[in-house]
Amino acid sequence: MIQSPIIETNQLVKQxxxxxxxxxxxxEVATGEIFGFLGAxxxxxxxxxxxxxxxxKPSGGNARVLGFDVYTQSELIKASIGYMSQRFSxxxxxxxxxxxxxxxxxxxxxxxxxxxxxxxILGELNLTSFKDQLVKSLPxxxxxxxxxxxxxxxxxxxxxxxxxxxxxDPITRREFWELIMRYAHEGHTIFVTTHYLDEAExxxxxxxxxxxxxxxxxxxxxxxxxxxxxxxxxxxxxxxGNPVS
Amino acid sequence: xHSIVANGISKTYLQKKEKIAALQEVDIxxxxxxxFGLIGPxxxxxxxxxxxxxxxxxxxxxEAFVEGLDVVKDLRMIRQKIGxxxxxxxxxxxxxxxxxxxxxxxxxxxxxxxxxxxxKDIFKHLEPFQSRKAGQxxxxxxxxxxxxxxxxxxxxxxxxxxxxxxxDAVxxxxxxxxxKNLQQYGMTILxxxxxxxxxxxxxxxxxIQSGRIHQVDTxxxxxxxxxxxxxxxxxxxxxxxxxxxxxxxxVHSCFAFGDTCHVVFKRLTNVRSVAHSLDLGGYGHVRYxxxxxNIEDCFIQLMHAK
Numbered sequence: 099m100i101q102s103p104i105i106e107t108n109q110l111v112k113q114x115x116x117x118x119x120x121x122x123x124x125x126e127v128a129t130g131e132i133f134g135f136l137g138a139x140x141x142x143x144x145x146x147x148x149x150x151x152x153x154x155k156p157s158g159g160n161a162r163v164l165g166f167d168v169y170t171q172s173e174l175i176k177a178s179i180g181y182m183s184q185r186f187s188x189x190x191x192x193x194x195x196x197x198x199x200x201x202x203x204x205x206x207x208x209x210x211x212x213x214x215x216x217x218x219i220l221g222e223l224n225l226t227s228f229k230d231q232l233v234k235s236l237p238x239x240x241x242x243x244x245x246x247x248x249x250x251x252x253x254x255x256x257x258x259x260x261x262x263x264x265x266x267d268p269i270t271r272r273e274f275w276e277l278i279m280r281y282a283h284e285g286h287t288i289f290v291t292t293h294y295l296d297e298a299e300x301x302x303x304x305x306x307x308x309x310x311x312x313x314x315x316x317x318x319x320x321x322x323x324x325x326x327x328x329x330x331x332x333x334x335x336x337x338x339g340n341p342v343s
Numbered sequence: 344x345h346s347i348v349a350n351g352i353s354k355t356y357l358q359k360k361e362k363i364a365a366l367q368e369v370d371i372x373x374x375x376x377x378x379f380g381l382i383g384p385x386x387x388x389x390x391x392x393x394x395x396x397x398x399x400x401x402x403x404x405x406e407a408f409v410e411g412l413d414v415v416k417d418l419r420m421i422r423q424k425i426g427x428x429x430x431x432x433x434x435x436x437x438x439x440x441x442x443x444x445x446x447x448x449x450x451x452x453x454x455x456x457x458x459x460x461x462x463k464d465i466f467k468h469l470e471p472f473q474s475r476k477a478g479q480x481x482x483x484x485x486x487x488x489x490x491x492x493x494x495x496x497x498x499x500x501x502x503x504x505x506x507x508x509x510x511d512a513v514x515x516x517x518x519x520x521x522x523k524n525l526q527q528y529g530m531t532i533l534x535x536x537x538x539x540x541x542x543x544x545x546x547x548x549x550x551i552q553s554g555r556i557h558q559v560d561t562x563x564x565x566x567x568x569x570x571x572x573x574x575x576x577x578x579x580x581x582x583x584x585x586x587x588x589x590x591x592x593x594v595h596s597c598f599a600f601g602d603t604c605h606v607v608f609k610r611l612t613n614v615r616s617v618a619h620s621l622d623l624g625g626y627g628h629v630r631y632x633x634x635x636x637n638i639e640d641c642f643i644q645l646m647h648a649k
Contacts, residue, residue, distance in 0.1 A: 138511040139482050238385045264509065265537045267384035267552060268639040269646055272598040276585070279599060283582040295512050296540065299601025318602065331512055331540075338513045 102165070104129045104256050104287045105150060109159035112145050119145040121310035122159065127303075129255070132278065132288040134298045137307030138338045143291055144260070146307070150289075151258055152176045164256055177205070180249040180257035184264045187245035190234035194225055194244055197233060198251065205252040212251075219247040239270030246277055250286070257281070259290040263297065275300050298330040306337050313337050346500055346531035347373035347396060351405035354391050354554075365391040367554045368405070373533060373547070378526060380545035381535040382638070388554040389535040390430060393504045396533070397427045409500055423451065426498035428489050430505040430535075436478030440469050443477050443492055451496030461528060462491040465521050483514040490521065501525065503534040507541065519544050542638040550642055557645040562638060569636040569644060571595070574614060575603040579627025587624060593617055596647060605640055606631075 103126035112120040120142045127133045137143045148154035150163055152172030161168040166175045188197050195216060202212035220226045223243050228236060236244070242262065250257055259278070263271050271294075279300070282288050290301070298304045298318055305315040314321055314337055318330055325333045354366040366388045373379040381389050394400035396407055398418040407414045412421045434443050444466075448455045459466075465487050472480065477488060486506060493501065503522075507515040519541065522532055534545070542548045543562045550557040550565070558565055578584040585604050588597040593612040597604050608614055614631065622629040636644075 138513050265385035267646065268539060268642050269598070270384070272600070275599050279582045279585070293509065293511055296601055300599065334512050335516060338511070339516070
């Protein structure tokens with residue numbers, strides 16, 4: 099069976115006044131991939147993600163996410179994907195259990211299913227003894243792992259992670275990526291942005307945006323080879339870099 | 344000769360009647376004119392420690408000196424000698440670029456003209472936008488302006504609290520180049536960061552976590568002191584192989600590191616035979632090599648050792 103791509107964009111554009119934030123990008127993401135979406139600050143990543151998650155209407159071009167059209171079926175996209183960002187994911191003034199119930203409700207899950215998944219998640223993350231504490235009192239690492247688990251509560255086929263790992267200790271960062279790898283191993287698709295270029299090496303494929311365009315796309319191995327670099331940071335600096343003289 | 348010295352610094356916060364130890368018996372000694380990195384995750388105590396060193400927060404226990412001055416008793420004199428760039432954006436958003444610089448210069452009775460050479464390389468990127476409001480600058484530009492403002496009174500010691508957090512790799516690299524350039528003026532620089540890969544850009548580093556310092560040394564020495572051989576494993580079916588390694592009785596620790604797993608085995612393990620048995624396990628082309636640890640490996644090892 100040939101599966102159609104889970105994300106496909108064709109000449110996708112977003113323009114704010116005279117400024118072209120996303121400039122005719124075309125790419126596909128295959129089912130089951132960990133796809134890294136990299137770029138410098140201001141390269142247009144966030145704008146592209148907002149279009150792909152149904153939050154922003156494109157100015158031109160086409161894109162389908164999970165087979166849904168970004169212009170006409172954005173509500174279906176929002177209901178079907180998972181999303182986590184570093185800045186905001188969990189309600190700090192709610193407990194882990196309340197967050198799980200809240201997001202389960204948003205995604206239209208049945209009460210039994212929510213309770214079942216909650217037990218799984220809290221057990222897996224060793225959070226059972228914290229389930230009635232406010233999220234704001236949890237250590238950052240636990241918060242992030244919980245935020246990821248909540249973003250996949252409804253087992254979405256596709257999950258967007260927007261800079262998910264900032265500031266955590268290295269063990270937590272590894273554990274976090276191991277959760278992501280497991281979810282991908284189970285057949286789900288991960289679309290992830292990060293400033294840690296060593297994390298690009300976890301991805302099956304990586305795209306690098308420069309000034310609204312996709313300047314490079316390929317497996318980390320291929321990109322390192324074609325840019326004659328020892329690691330992804332060097333690839334990135336070659337593409338994006340204009341070092342201070 | 345040391346420019347920054349801290350002995351047994353402890354700080355506890357009260358949160359809802361609960362005592363939270365932010366810093367426990369922290370000692371450092373930073374050599375004059377060196378670039379010192381305070382490296383650790385969020386919540387490690389980096390900001391509290393820097394705030395104590397710049398005389399904005401008083402420790403519960405211990406003593407600290409900057410350029411020989413006591414951070415509690417000599418705070419007025421200290422503030423003339425140091426530059427401080429806090430983690431959260433420190434500029435006046437509704438003043439222009441120029442006004443921000445003039446404001447910080449006037450607070451310290453400093454003359455922009457005579458100290459301009461210090462910030463020239465940094466500020467030249469901002470010159471086209473001198474009348475723009477600071478709040479309307481891009482992240483990278485704000486960072487350059489904040490650094491210029493922290494330097495304009497020509498401090499002999501510069502404290503930077505997470506200047507590169509959330510900044511892309513290119514701007515981070517630029518920023519570190521600027522710090523290296525400042526060393527030529529003999530300035531001592533203490534910089535905190537959660538990015539472990541920035542450790543190797545420092546002369547010396549302190550690895551800090553949960554209010555305690557794991558180790559202080561040069562990055563090279565910390566790497567050299569990694570106690571066990573470290574192996575990088577690869578296979579076609581990475582996730583499955585990683586799970587197998589994690590559950591393997593001979594494995595001491597195993598963590599995903601990009602497209603490899605970094606593995607430390609128990610003493611006297613025959614790594615070759617473990618790899619061979621994994622290969623027979625159907626993970627596809629299991630291959631491995633012994634590698635030099637990076638600072639993250641060291642940090643993980645120190646976290647484990649606790």
